[in-house]
Amino acid sequence: MKILIACILFSIVLHLLALGTLSLSTPSSQTEIGEIVDLTVVSPTTALAPANKVVSPKMAALPPQASPSSATTATASSDNSADQTSSENSGGSESFGDDSLPVVGWSEITRLPKVKREVKAQYPAEAKTAGVDGPVLLEILIDREGQVRQVKVISGPGHGLNESAVAALKNFEFQPAFKGKESVAVKIRYTYRFKLEVN
Amino acid sequence: MKYSVLLASLLVATVASAQEAIPSFETVVEDVVFNTSNKVIIDEKTIKESRAPNITSLLSSQANVTVVSTAFQPNSIFIRGGDSSHVMIIVDGVPFYDASTIQRTFNLNSLDIKSVRRIEIIKGGQTVLYGGQALSGVIKIDTIPQEFKTKTGLQVQAGTQNFRDVTAVHTEALDETHAFLMRGHGSWKDSRSPVEDSDKSYAQNNWNGDAAYAWKGSVEGHVKGSFLQDLNNSPGSDRASNRIYDTEGFETYTRQTAASAHLKFNDIAWEPRLAMSMQNSLRKYDWPKTTPPDVNNPTGTDQRYGANLKTARVDFTPYKGEQLSVNGGLSYIYEDFVYRNKGTETVNKFSEQRGLFLKTDYTWTPGFSLAVGGRLENWDDQDPVSTYQLGLALFERTKLEVASGYKIPSLFQLFSSYGNPDLKTEKATQYSLMQEWAVSEKQNLSVTLFYAEFTDLLQITGSFPTMKYNNVSKSKTRGVDVTYTLRPFENGTLIATYGYQEPRDIDNDRWLLRRPLVNGSLKYLHTLEKHTGSLEFIGAGTRTDNGFQSAPTVLPGYVTTNAAYSYAWTPDRTVFTRLNNLTNNRYQETYSYLADGFNASVGAEFWF
Numbered sequence: 001m002k003i004l005i006a007c008i009l010f011s012i013v014l015h016l017l018a019l020g021t022l023s024l025s026t027p028s029s030q031t032e033i034g035e036i037v038d039l040t041v042v043s044p045t046t047a048l049a050p051a052n053k054v055v056s057p058k059m060a061a062l063p064p065q066a067s068p069s070s071a072t073t074a075t076a077s078s079d080n081s082a083d084q085t086s087s088e089n090s091g092g093s094e095s096f097g098d099d100s101l102p103v104v105g106w107s108e109i110t111r112l113p114k115v116k117r118e119v120k121a122q123y124p125a126e127a128k129t130a131g132v133d134g135p136v137l138l139e140i141l142i143d144r145e146g147q148v149r150q151v152k153v154i155s156g157p158g159h160g161l162n163e164s165a166v167a168a169l170k171n172f173e174f175q176p177a178f179k180g181k182e183s184v185a186v187k188i189r190y191t192y193r194f195k196l197e198v199n
Numbered sequence: 200m201k202y203s204v205l206l207a208s209l210l211v212a213t214v215a216s217a218q219e220a221i222p223s224f225e226t227v228v229e230d231v232v233f234n235t236s237n238k239v240i241i242d243e244k245t246i247k248e249s250r251a252p253n254i255t256s257l258l259s260s261q262a263n264v265t266v267v268s269t270a271f272q273p274n275s276i277f278i279r280g281g282d283s284s285h286v287m288i289i290v291d292g293v294p295f296y297d298a299s300t301i302q303r304t305f306n307l308n309s310l311d312i313k314s315v316r317r318i319e320i321i322k323g324g325q326t327v328l329y330g331g332q333a334l335s336g337v338i339k340i341d342t343i344p345q346e347f348k349t350k351t352g353l354q355v356q357a358g359t360q361n362f363r364d365v366t367a368v369h370t371e372a373l374d375e376t377h378a379f380l381m382r383g384h385g386s387w388k389d390s391r392s393p394v395e396d397s398d399k400s401y402a403q404n405n406w407n408g409d410a411a412y413a414w415k416g417s418v419e420g421h422v423k424g425s426f427l428q429d430l431n432n433s434p435g436s437d438r439a440s441n442r443i444y445d446t447e448g449f450e451t452y453t454r455q456t457a458a459s460a461h462l463k464f465n466d467i468a469w470e471p472r473l474a475m476s477m478q479n480s481l482r483k484y485d486w487p488k489t490t491p492p493d494v495n496n497p498t499g500t501d502q503r504y505g506a507n508l509k510t511a512r513v514d515f516t517p518y519k520g521e522q523l524s525v526n527g528g529l530s531y532i533y534e535d536f537v538y539r540n541k542g543t544e545t546v547n548k549f550s551e552q553r554g555l556f557l558k559t560d561y562t563w564t565p566g567f568s569l570a571v572g573g574r575l576e577n578w579d580d581q582d583p584v585s586t587y588q589l590g591l592a593l594f595e596r597t598k599l600e601v602a603s604g605y606k607i608p609s610l611f612q613l614f615s616s617y618g619n620p621d622l623k624t625e626k627a628t629q630y631s632l633m634q635e636w637a638v639s640e641k642q643n644l645s646v647t648l649f650y651a652e653f654t655d656l657l658q659i660t661g662s663f664p665t666m667k668y669n670n671v672s673k674s675k676t677r678g679v680d681v682t683y684t685l686r687p688f689e690n691g692t693l694i695a696t697y698g699y700q701e702p703r704d705i706d707n708d709r710w711l712l713r714r715p716l717v718n719g720s721l722k723y724l725h726t727l728e729k730h731t732g733s734l735e736f737i738g739a740g741t742r743t744d745n746g747f748q749s750a751p752t753v754l755p756g757y758v759t760t761n762a763a764y765s766y767a768w769t770p771d772r773t774v775f776t777r778l779n780n781l782t783n784n785r786y787q788e789t790y791s792y793l794a795d796g797f798n799a800s801v802g803a804e805f806w807f
Contacts, residue, residue, distance in 0.1 A: 115224065115226075118226055120226065120228050121228055123228060123230035125565065128230060128232050131232060131238070131240040131319065134345040134346075135345065135346055137375060137376070137415070154375070154376060154415070154416060155375075155376055155415030155416055155419060157345065168226070188224060189223060189224070189375070190223075190224045190225070190226075191223060191224065191225040191226075192225075192226050192228070193225060193226065193227045193228070194227075194228050194229075194230075195227060195228070195229045195230075196229075196230055196231070196232060196242075197229065197230070197231045197232075197242075197244075198231075198232055198233075198234060198240045198241070198242050198245070199231065199232070199233050199234065199643070199684045199686060199692050199694070
């Protein structure tokens with residue numbers, strides 16, 4: 001009897017392993033992202049450079065020549081791993097799994113991404129009932145074609161707002177960022193703000 | 200050392216500078232909800248626009264909560280027949296009260312209203328989640344901001360009765376998810392004597408401050424330290440006639456220092472939330488012997504009430520799905536109480552409460568849900584007390600709730616000079632039915648019918664000096680609570696509340712003390728570009744109180760009128776005025792204790 005149970009368990013483990021291998025080896029249907037420019041961080045050198053102050057904060061597009069000469073080193077990184085290591089977290093978001101990527105400054109970007117299609121989420125019933133609002137801070141990865149490839153929750157008030165913001169961002173479309181004449185994938189920080197007026 | 204500070208400042212400035220340079224993108228989703236007769240949320244915008252002088256004033260005008268003052272208890276809150284001892288106050292996620300007080304309460308107005316981001320009032324029994332103190336409701340006060348932005352604010356006010364008030368705030372955002380928060384507040388006033396026909400005034404000073412470090416992310420939370428203190432001159436209370444009278448040199452001092460931590464682990468299974476707090480309280484009553492000797496103070500007064508409160512609570516969400524969610528947790532409360540009279544310690548006691556709770560919410564289809572909860576609480580070596588809560592929501596807008604509850608006697612009631620160590624817990628069963636009507640997008644009406652039965656109600660019996668607390672009576676309160684909101688214009692809001700209740704002391708065949716049979720408020724707030732104005736009426740009907748020589752008496756009802764106006768010169772510069780009690784109605788809040796008459800203030804707010 002014990003041998004039978006052990007065989008069944010062994011068989012289950014083998015099946016799970018096989019399934020895992022299959023899913024890992026499934027080729028990505030999406031196009032390769034290529035170099036990712038991280039627009040969520042700024043190196044101290046860049047921050048102190050006066051040229052950076054020309055960036056207008058919200059959905060601004062940099063003029064083509066705005067790239068300062070004292071630029072940080074924008075290193076290219078081939079990033080197939082970003083697709084492969086996505087995982088769910090409790091906020092209903094996908095993490096990039098790319099923390100090991102070299103940080104690339106945004107100062108070489110000649111045009112920031114711009115929202116082409118904005119999706120406004122329904123205010124979640126759970127949050128409305130609880131009277132909760134607040135900003136959901138997200139990091140999103142926009143590919144060279146302006147598609148949102150990954151969404152990660154940095155912080156949020158919960159009560160369904162985080163999940164709602166993630167779902168909305170996944171349906172956003174952007175005009176891609178440009179580095180010179182070439183579009184480039186970027187990682188940006190996006191604030192999806194829920195405001196509830198309580199009367 | 201100097202250079203270290205300079206370097207640290209430079210680093211902080213550098214980080215802040217870097218933060219500004221990061222491009223940010225934003226989408227805003229807006230919606231509107233209406234408060235109901237069961238739950239009221241007062242958000243930051245409303246708090247600011249009301250320019251209310253304190254938290255209790257805001258509760259009276261927005262939440263249909265009656266608040267009264269006496270010489271020795273600065274405010275008592277009455278919700279649905281329960282008093283302050285049946286309302287749990289939670290500040291930034293932890294219970295907040297002075298464990299040496301009769302009702303496990305504290306002067307809510309000692310908190311600076313300008314530091315408050317959000318107030319949530321939940322009416323009705325909430326003992327399953329919050330323990331015995333929440334027999335009639337919960338008041339949750341949040342001060343930690345939702346967003347971290349480096350900014351400095353200053354607000355100054357001056358007014359009648361030599362009123363001066365200063366608040367300074369600074370938030371140092373290290374980045375979008377980490378920040379230091381600091382705030383200090385001072386208030387000084389020479390309040391008019393509450394004694395009839397008196398032209399005397401009493402100095403009332405309040406200082407408070409807090410500092411916190413808050414962060415967000417997969418583990419989010421805050422650590423916070425705070426202090427508050429009140430130093431007031433006070434009138435006396437005549438033991439024989441039960442009337443208050445003017446005094447010289449009678450000082451009352453209250454101080455509370457507190458530290459708390461709140462942690463939420465978002466990425467761990469069951470999403471554990473941990474809240475811990477420590478509070479130390481001191482109340483001092485100093486009244487030197489007078490010449491000629493005062494009959495109520497023949498040998499002078501030198502009393503010290505000290506207390507510690509330590510709380511810990513862990514919440515879990517073992518399951519959360521589309522339809523079903525399960526929440527549970529453990530709570531622990533430690534209280535101690537020391538009383539010294541003229542330097543001699545006569546009481547030194549402590550108490551522990553341990554709770555275990557579980558609540559399940561099931562939504563079988565949108566608008567239809569069932570909530571079932573239970574709690575088991577153990578108090579010192581007493582047998583565990585159990586309590587339950589049932590909630591049924593039908594068609595989204597009909598809510599039926601049944602809750603049992605209990606209240607553990609306070610250490611004062613058990614061990615003070617009037618104490619009785621044999622006291623049992625108060626027990627209660629409450630029923631409520633709320634119906635909400637969304638009349639239109641601009642109008643909302645909600646009506647709650649409620650009924651509460653209390654047994655073993657704790658009351659003081661006998662007369663001075665042989666008074667003693669006892670589980671003496673049984674009470675029944677039935678009533679109706681109504682909230683109506685109308686938005687006649689895009690920027691105008693009218694809020695009307697009305698409550699009628701019959702808080703009956705069955706054993707003594709009379710109304711419970713100090714609870715009005717009728718209370719209500721009417722408030723209109725309008726914003727026009729840079730101008731914001733509000734006008735509010737707050738009223739209460741007759742109340743029964745202990746009158747002359749402690750015989751029952753009926754206090755007449757009252758209506759007070761307040762107004763506020765503010766002008767936002769620029770987004771960072773605002774001037775405002777607040778006029779309280781426009782008709783100078785000096786009604787009796789409690790027997791022989793007159794409310795403050797007309798008073799006004801002007802102020803300015805700056806952000807840098």
